[in-house]
Amino acid sequence: MTVLDLLRGADIEVDDSPRRLAEYSYDASNYRVPPSAVVFPRTADDVRTTVKACARTGVTIVSRGGGTSMAGNAIGTGVVLDFSRYMNKVISVDASEKSAVVQPGIVISELAAAVSAATDGQLTYAPDPSSKTRATVGGAIGNDACGNHSVRYGRTADHTIALDIVTADGHLLRATRSGIHAVDPSDSGSVDAAARIGAELAALVADNMADFRLELGLIPRQVSGFHLSNLLPENGFDVARALVGSEGTCAIVVAATVALVPVPKAALLLSLGYSDVVEAAQDVMTILEFSPAAIEGIDEKIVETMQARRGIDSVRGLPAGNAWLYVDLDGDDPAEVEEKAERLLARLKESGRLKDGRVVADPAERKSLWRVREDGAGLSTRLVGGGESWPGWEDSAVAPQNLAAYLADFRDLLAAHSLTGVMYGHFGAGCMHVRITFDQRTERGRGIMQAFLRDAAELVVRHGGSLSGEHGDGRARSELLPIMYSPSMLSAFARFKRIWDPAALLNPGSITDPAPMMKDLALEGVPSREWKTTFELHQVGTTTDLDPFVHATQACVGVGRCRSSSGGVMCPSYRATGDEKDSTRGRARVLQDMVRTSTTVADGWASEDVKASLDLCLSCKACSSDCPVGVDMATYKAEFLDHHYAGRIRPMAHYSLGWLPRWLKLTSRIAPLLNRALTPRTGRLAARLGGLTTERSLPRFASRKELRQQSAGSTLGGDVVLFVDSFTKGFRPEVIGAAVRVLADGGRTAECRSDMCCGLTWISTGQLATAKKQLARTAEMLDDGTDRPIVVTEPSCAAALKKDLPELVNTDAARRVAARIQSFAAAVIDQAAGGWTPSAKVPAEVTVQTHCHEYAVFGEATQRKALAAAGISAVDEATGCCGVAGNFGFEPEHFEISMKVAEQALAPAVRRAGDRPILTDGFSCHMQVRELTGDHSSAASTHLAHVLDPNPQWHAKAPPGAPNHATGPQAPSSSGPQAPTTTRRDT
Structure with a gap:
């Protein structure tokens, strides 16, 4: 029988579909190794059953958590065990003992949140790698991960009390800080296995005691190899810590008992600017004298990329410089922490290397700074200045006092190989993350990469350092371990591996008997076939x-x-x-x-x-x-x-919703009749015929007459072009009237244009020829030789015109038009910047659903800034997809997922809203709020334009089913200008 036969016969969830194998062929490293199957265990018994099946058939096993390994130690040719999907629970938290028992698939940040909730914020789990929001505790144990605050808290091994493990022959054992024993004393086989392993480990220590003391545990971040010094008598024969960092090569962790630490009562962040990373590193030893919790560093390439990708405001709080250190100081007394910060700044200024430094008091600035550091691995891959950089020499480490000298020599080594490195990392622990401009696609580039890696290994060893300071050896560095360790130590490593896994079934190729580091590179051998696309990529x-x-x-x-x-x-x-x-x-x-x-x-x-x-x-x-x-x-x-779908019949929803702008031309002519005809029963029939879910009510259709009425304030050649999109034209025309009046309130006239389309529905359903044709026409019509802002009240359509237009229509006209596009919220910000304040009686507080497309294209704070400019507090901001997302939430097969997505942010915010207005500028978000509240009228939520409307009585007598804003915080007011009636354009 095959291993798949055995697993399926035991009711183990296993998947060997081509798609699944593709997903698990990669981690966050340079490598690609397709597995034979992926298993999703739910219990320790599932793991034991899987291991026994693999042992019986000779199939190798790789344990996997979040799949964020940068060394290639979460991929392999055999069965991959993904613990993140089901074995991801906190089993218990013991505040009195300052410990927790967890499953290996629990995400680190989720564990910290659970501990905080269980201890009233008094305790936390200390290891905090930058990937903590997706990396798992099991993965951290496998790599001996550290994190931003390792200066204070050390490595994962320092917080590991005990590990429940499944051995390569299927026994369930518990490794502790003083030995190893069977979890179940009545299981004689496991008792015998524990006794054998304990005896053989003791013999290993006895035979290698001098080597362990001379070669291991020499610097804070010596992660390469096995951590066998933990087995020494002076360390209490700590088997649990000896297994931490073994990268899943010796045993499979199914539960862990971890130590918790107190949360400091006061903390403060210093941001320090330097001319380069070497000068920053020269100040590390001085900073360490002040007992910081963290000393993290970044270089200018990461900052430039962050600002280019997410806007200039995405990085706030940096002083002058080309390299920066973040220093976290903490303690029990805020005054003492502040005084310490002042003394540290004064001391650093005396040294003459610090260009500028400041205390970052604003929580938003602190968040933005840590976001840059946490996204460093990704941001450094494709830089704004051009080129690509990759892992490979990702996390070498030296003693902190040697860091500056090491970095100076390392920069010379990069230059000698004509390579560039993007640097960031844990300066206080001497551990540097470096992304390097390796060319893995060509034979010449791979040759340079291989030569550099060997030279880099020799360099870090000369500086008394470790090949890996956090991510482990894996496929990336195991081949280089003979440069760092003596033959006798390598022999001890191999013996340690055999004690646990004599058949070499567990993650083979890492640490011992290494796989070649230049084999299985993901970028090698990709065919040069041309993939013709409509989008300009x-x-x-x-x-x-x-x-x-x-x-x-x-x-x-x-x-x-x-x-x-x-x-x-x-x-x-x-x-x-x-x-x-x-x-x-x-x-x-x-x-x-x-x-x-x-x-x-x-x-x-x-x-x-x-x-x-x-x-x-x-x-x-x-x-x-x-x-x-x-x-x-x-x-x-x-x-x-x-x-x-080229040449194929598409799903019906692609025709009903994908062609929505065409259908709306018809519905606008017969809207009164259509709305009367669409009873709940006929509405369900119409939905079914259109390939739509019957779980949602259809919206009320607007007539041409309503559009004319709401566009009455249009001014030909106005200061602003108000783009009337299909959703607003077809379902929410009252938004146009409100937008015109808000613009007029700021002294600006608006020219309403309802004769064009942004192509969004054709884009989202993959009908790009039609979308491109529509957008080309739109670009031609809007490129009028002016620089007038083009304001779009529907965020998704604004985003399509801003981003998709120039990528589909590669013309100067398209780019000029895209540069003029504003969402309505962005227009409000501009209007306020000119000194405008709304004359409307605005609510003090609102609940706001931030539209995904506005968030992505115009900036995550756009709605919040617009409301603040108008004197309104967004007391509850649902930053998360509403779940409808155009056609998605209207498709029958997606309705259930749509509602699950809504529960991530929008639905809880709606339940908390009470009498507060709920702002949904996006039509999809508006439809989801209708569903969540059970209010199927248009009054379920409102648009920013309505909130700011100085004359809400204009839409107070809206047709049945349209929003009535004559009540509540938007009561009619006689103040504000009456917009003039002039010519408008529509079709």
């Missing part, structure tokens, strides 16, 4: 000799921010399902295998595997801004669907 990167679509898909390097459960918007479908398939990374990996024309994902544009991978992508565009490397899955999905 050249701006995704700077490589000109590679097909743009291939280059775009290869942007994903696997850092996994899309697997975060909080913060930002990306990726709503993953947050709903917890399945790698539904993450931006999972989709990107499947696309990467598609362009390889590989055996895992074949058939190119016709691939059903790729179609399945993209199915739950909501096209929210959040990944284009939240992803550190700017992966734009909405664009890739539209491109794929366009090719996939």
Whole structure:
């Protein structure tokens, strides 16, 4: 029997589909190794059953958490055990003992949150790697991860009390700080296994005691190799800590008892600017005298990329300089912490290296600074100045006192090989993360990379350092361990591995018997086939000799921010399902295998595997801004669907919703009759015929007469062009009247244009020829020789005109028009900057649903800034996809996921809203609020234009089903200008 037969016979969840294998062929390293199957265990017994099946059939096993390994130690040819999907619980928290018991798949930040909740914020789990929002405790144990505050708290090993492990022959044992024993004393086989392993480990120590003391544990971040010094008598025969950092090569962790630490009562962040990273490193030893909790560093390349990708405001709080240190000081007394900061700044100024330094008191500034540091691995991959950089020499470490000298020599080494390094890392612990401009696609580039890695290993060893200071050796560095360790130590490593895993089934190729570091590179051997696309994808990167679509898909390097459960918007479908398939990374990996024309994902544009991978992508565009490397899955999905359905019958929703602008031309002529005809019963029938879900009520259709009435304030040649999109024209025309009056309130006239289309519905359904034709016409009509702002009240349409227009219509006119596009919220910000304050009686507080497309294209704070400018507090901001996302939430097969997505942010905010207005500038968000509140009228939520409208009585007597803003905080007012009636343009 095969291993798959055995696993399926034991009711183990296992998947060997080509799509699944593609998703798990990669981690965050340079490597690609397709597995034979992926197993999703739910219990320790599932793990034991899997291990026994693999042992019986000789199949290797790789343990995997968040899949964020940069050394290639979370991929392999056999069975991959993904613990993140089900074995991700906190079993218990013991505040009195300052400990917790957890499953290996728990995400580190989720563990910290659970501990905080259980201890009233008094305790936390200390290891905090930058990937903590998606990296798991099991992965941290495998690599002996550290984090930003390792200066204070050390490595994962320092917080590991005990490990429940499954051995390579299926025994369940517990490794502790004083030995190893069976979890179940009645299991005689496991008792015997524990006794054997304990005795053999004791013999290993006895035979190698001098080597362990002379070669191991010499610097804070010596992570390379096995941590065998923990077995020495003076360290209490600590088997648990000896297994930490073994990269899943010796045993499989199924539970961990971890230590918790007190949360400081006061903390303060210093931001220090230097001319370069070497001068910054020279001040580290001085800073360490002040007992900081963290000393983190970044260089200017990361900052420049962050600002270019997310706007100048995305990095706030940096003083002058080209390299920066973040220094966290903490303690029990805020005054003492502040005094310490002042003394430290004075001391650093005396040294003469500090260019500028400041205390970062603003929480928003602190958040933005840490965001840059945490996204460093992704931001450094594709830099704004051009070029690509990759891991490979990712996290070498030296003693902190040697860091400056090491970095100076390291820069010389880069120059000698004509390479550039992007530097960031844990300066206080002597550990540097460096992304380097390796060319892995050509034979010459790979030769340079290999030569550099050997020279770099020799350099760090000369400085008394470690090849790895955090991420482990894996496929990236295990081959280089003979440069760092003596033959006798390497022999001891191999013996340690055999004690646990004599058949070499567990993650073979890492640390001992290493796989060649230049084998299985993901960028090697990708066919040079041309993938013709409608979107212009050249701006995704700077490589000109590679097909743009291939280059775009290869942007994903696997850092996994899309697997975060909080913060930002990306990726709503993953947050709903917890399945790698539904993450931006999972989709990107499947696309990467598609362009390889590989055996895992074949058939190119016709691939059903790729179609399945993209199915739950909501096209929210959040990944284009939240992803550190700017992966734009909405664009890739539209491109794929366009090719996939070429010459094929499409899903009915592509015709009903994809062609919505065409249908709305008809409905506007018969709207009164249509609205009367659409009873609940006939509405369900119409939805079913259109391929739509019957779980949602259809919106009320607007008539041409209503549009004319609401556009009455239009002024031909006005100061502003007010673009009337299809959604607003067809369903919410009252927004146009309100927008005109708000602009007039600021002294600006508006020319309403309802005779064009942004092409959004055709883009989202992958009908790009039609979209391109529509947008070309729109660009031609709007490119009027002026620089008048073009204001769009529907955020998704504004985003399409801002971003998709120049990528689909590669003309100067398209680029000029895109540069003039503003969302309505952005227009309000501009108006306020000119001194305007609303004359309307505005509510003091609102609940606001931030539209995904506005968030991604115009900036995450756009709505918040607009409200603040108008004197309104966004007391509850639902930053997360609403779940409808255009056609997605109206499709029957997606309704359930749509509602799960809504529960991530919008639904809880709606339940908390009470009497506060709920702002939904996006029509999709408005429709979801209707569903959540059960209020199927248009009054379920409101638009920013309505809130700021100085004359709400203009729409107080709206037709049945339209929003009535004559009550509540937007009562009619006689103040404000009456907009004049002039000519408008529409079709």
